[in-house]
Amino acid sequence: MKYTIFGESHGPAIGVVLEGVPAGLELDLEKVQAELDRRAPGKSALSTARKESDLVHVLSGLFEGKTTGTPLAMVIQNSDQHSSDYESIRYTPRPSHGDYAGFISSKGCLDYRGGGHFSGRLTAPLVAAGAVAKQLLTQRDIWVGAHISAIYGILDKAMEDPEELKVLGDKPFPVLDDEKGKEMQEAILEAKNGEDSVGGSIECAVVGLPAGFGAPDFGRNVEGIFSQYLFAVPAVKAVSFGAGVGFAYMRGTEANDPFEVKDGKVVTRTNNAGGVNGGITNGMPVVFEVTLRPTPSIALPQESVDLRTGEEVEMEIKGRHDPCIVPRALPVIEAAAALAACEVLGI
Amino acid sequence: MKYTIFGESHGPAIGVVLEGVPAGLELDLEKVQAELDRRAPGKSALSTARKESDLVHVLSGLFEGKTTGTPLAMVIQNSDQHSSDYESIRYTPRPSHGDYAGFISSKGCLDYRGGGHFSGRLTAPLVAAGAVAKQLLTQRDIWVGAHISAIYGILDKAMEDPEELKVLGDKPFPVLDDEKGKEMQEAILEAKNGEDSVGGSIECAVVGLPAGFGAPDFGRNVEGIFSQYLFAVPAVKAVSFGAGVGFAYMRGTEANDPFEVKDGKVVTRTNNAGGVNGGITNGMPVVFEVTLRPTPSIALPQESVDLRTGEEVEMEIKGRHDPCIVPRALPVIEAAAALAACEVLGI
Amino acid sequence: MKYTIFGESHGPAIGVVLEGVPAGLELDLEKVQAELDRRAPGKSALSTARKESDLVHVLSGLFEGKTTGTPLAMVIQNSDQHSSDYESIRYTPRPSHGDYAGFISSKGCLDYRGGGHFSGRLTAPLVAAGAVAKQLLTQRDIWVGAHISAIYGILDKAMEDPEELKVLGDKPFPVLDDEKGKEMQEAILEAKNGEDSVGGSIECAVVGLPAGFGAPDFGRNVEGIFSQYLFAVPAVKAVSFGAGVGFAYMRGTEANDPFEVKDGKVVTRTNNAGGVNGGITNGMPVVFEVTLRPTPSIALPQESVDLRTGEEVEMEIKGRHDPCIVPRALPVIEAAAALAACEVLGI
């Protein structure tokens, strides 16, 4: 299965083509839409005021409710665009956005309106593709769950068992410890009030992957496969598995996961490895954490350069932006993980 | 350029095939060998006592000292193998090694001797391939440098400018602060004496990559490309760019990199983004950090399972192992980064 | 550049996503539409009576008339569908169509209406993608031309110089010898009147490709690259380069192309090799011929099997079909060749 996302924030439509979907899947389109709704903005004070109905339309690959095995194309029409908000940034790149790098790579032909193809809006088709992947995984008793693990230095309580994530999907603010969740939300609102933004982390688990998938080699190792999907999500700047960066503080005796037999199955007592040894699944949940940078679009004045004159200028970003992208990114990370898990399984 | 590594730790030879090497490169084989020597074990008390001469032989793709554009195959003969050390682990997987996952994925046909294809020894051909990539980058005034940023919680001093890395290549223990380096080495020796091991981190920079390479999309974004190469290095469990996991503790005002003009060029004052915005190089050094787990092979007794009987057993690992893989992994990470940079540039 | 085609003949829309289009191309959409019009049916008694306006809409990747380097998505709405014509073939596969193979591969979930994803209609997005490729080639002074070289055993006169193809594009029936063209058209009409169909061949040349592109190796040799694109065109069953199958009748002295110097350039006196030696372009025009099978949809009764009961049945195909696909396939073959040439050039 291979996905290709297309579209620009202020173009006519955005979408995705999924090639290699197995035939015969009874696709539940309501569940696909429900995933998109989880990602949609405008639901609370925490996110951008921009309204996006994000209704998904299937153009191909589905017949009488079942996948046909041919490319599955899904599109979402764009609407509620305020393109004029962006005229001022056309030649004045926003710090830490894709504007400048995109201007160079496009030889100056960038669709700058609303971030164009770089917009977080492009994660909507990714969520749609991931929703298809999730249904393929469900058939195999594999599920994906996630929680917000940190916002601006406020950490959620440590996950003890990935099963805890199973019930979080429907929470408006998915954390394990709701008290910590409140603190996080306050930090987001405070940033918003200060015309600023904050970053954070998401911890995610894929539960039910059998042992023996993957390989140590380039292009085939499980961590490499997952990271490809995860770094394709805008704002993700770090990906770690199991104990992750914590390994730099550990001894082998602490880090190693002892084997044991449970219900006749070989398992590990701990899961510091995050379900992967030697690039191959070991049958334990694949657990990883991603860190997302603070939204670069902040209302405070910033320093930039006029790309026409080459002069340094001060700029102010107009438009409506999320003070923290993490809550809305959570279903996106789950979608990326579901697609990665399908690749690992050879689906 | 695409690399394929083959071989097993105790097989006749290991090697790599590099496809797509540009023709006409005057390949300095001494420099290739020098990179292998940086990785070679047995040079100090910090590493395994195993001796590997690791002499590289070019089988193809080179004629009269220049690359021909056809596949470049390099092999390294194996030697100094103590296969009998491993008989005891054949059906008793070492905790947190690839043994168990590999046993399942190979349907029980695993070459268990010395870790087989999962051995850290397989990083030697990767270093050889990376040495070719480095020479291609040198032609374009691009260089790669790295330092050990952490060992068992002891942090090197923060890098202020990637130029500091330029001189570290020849150091036996490449850190920015040699005092910290001494502490790190003590921590390694202490672990060794305790029949244990320790983990750590490496920070690496690719300096000189022009702006405008990459794309935000899956398979083409710079972070995703680098992470594919980095997670293919055994023991790497985390990859982060720029401020990395630190973004979870930051506000947008702290995280954003203001633009300025320097010597007529658009640059950023800080480089929290690690040289990448929107998946595209922005002209600043690409800076990333990887975390490596403690060597899973420790001499202390550990809990495992006999895969034949399904019974829990205690095991002891024989053989000679590195108490910390980080120092020897440094040239490997540089090699992976050089190969990744070539892919980003379309070489 | 990589293309992905999606859609079904009687679904809401068909389309294509082109990834990796170089930024900054001033895309002439009228020329794209003109290529689609060359392929469109309903223009003469020779083709199906089905009307397809085939208006192309760009959804992404284009801004202010120029390509942005992001994925270029183009869609064509479907219309004039007579789905009821196809009810009878749902479980009775048409001989030599994709129906049976598609039924098996889709696990019975085939969109059988109008051939679904197997329909010749899916060549419309291919022509659109090829039209973009042609404009990229034009920038490099490379052009693609083709003529109908055979219909039902009637051969066009032999091409002496690919330059002859330059003017054929606008001909309603592109042959080098119009007398032969008339005979061919009569053969098509005769087949049509007899409720039958006929096959034929197309010879195509890509002129202006510089020497030195490609490689002898799998996945990189020029003939292999072209053939991938050409066999992806429905009904193509043979692909040959230069003297092609004629080489089986030749001696080396006849087959070899002597070198000579012309205008200070190394060229070959003849071009039996079709512009490719050792899998690499030699600077001469890349010349190839494809053979297309007779349209399998014929009105005469045919033998099939009822896939529900497993019983042999006689069937009659309803619907409107081309008695010969070759004339409408010509712009499709040109499109495939243009895309292949871009891959060869690394565009």
Added chain:
Amino acid sequence: MKYTIFGESHGPAIGVVLEGVPAGLELDLEKVQAELDRRAPGKSALSTARKESDLVHVLSGLFEGKTTGTPLAMVIQNSDQHSSDYESIRYTPRPSHGDYAGFISSKGCLDYRGGGHFSGRLTAPLVAAGAVAKQLLTQRDIWVGAHISAIYGILDKAMEDPEELKVLGDKPFPVLDDEKGKEMQEAILEAKNGEDSVGGSIECAVVGLPAGFGAPDFGRNVEGIFSQYLFAVPAVKAVSFGAGVGFAYMRGTEANDPFEVKDGKVVTRTNNAGGVNGGITNGMPVVFEVTLRPTPSIALPQESVDLRTGEEVEMEIKGRHDPCIVPRALPVIEAAAALAACEVLGI
């Protein structure tokens, strides 16, 4: 499974790395060697006098006689090289060889000795890889057979049933009609005596492929997959499936394959489609024909150009060459077909 071939005719060794070989295959190395012996030269007056023992050595991916699932590397040492034979062609490209195109693509750094990487000798590792593929197919009751279908216009009798090919493998000159075979051999010897060469064709069948594999789309259609492997064999200039170029002479009534039920299975009465409809296997044998050009290396004087001075020169090719490559190419075509069949099956 993916193969990468490396090596030059007069380098130290040639070889192949096969990635993705399923674990647990009991590899019969004698059968691998036997396939190489079928390809080896020096066995009759029909082939080059060059002796190549072509002993295959496995470097990795095999343990205790079984594949481990890790990359399988096989090398063949070079020997009996007369490099001095080739000094004269260094700057004087042989007509219709890869010399000139290779000189340009390698920026003048071509290993010209014995054809370098362009040598037919590089088909030896391909045969080794194909021999592994054949053993994987045998496990699934799939086999590959071939006959020489034409030499210099002398045609073998038409194959009526692919089963006829089953016994041909051991024939020194594999044709269906031995009388025709004698004529062909005479034609080859006559060409040899005249210091010339001749071309020909090979028809090949893959028997036992189940229906439903492949897709109509680019990169996934069965004809496209096979053609990639076949055009990677040096000297192949045409590939056709089933009735192939004959379709240009047929009506739909002649070309269509009527369905019938045989032993409870849906089959087609004829197999003009060569086992593929809509890019997908239909359960009938996949039958194709390739045409190979006459060996370009002939002893007669030919016209070339001195690449240093740009002057036209007459040249004579020294060295030992096959007057017809077709007989030795037969096991190579079978190998390519076996690898292609594995890709089609997703092995």
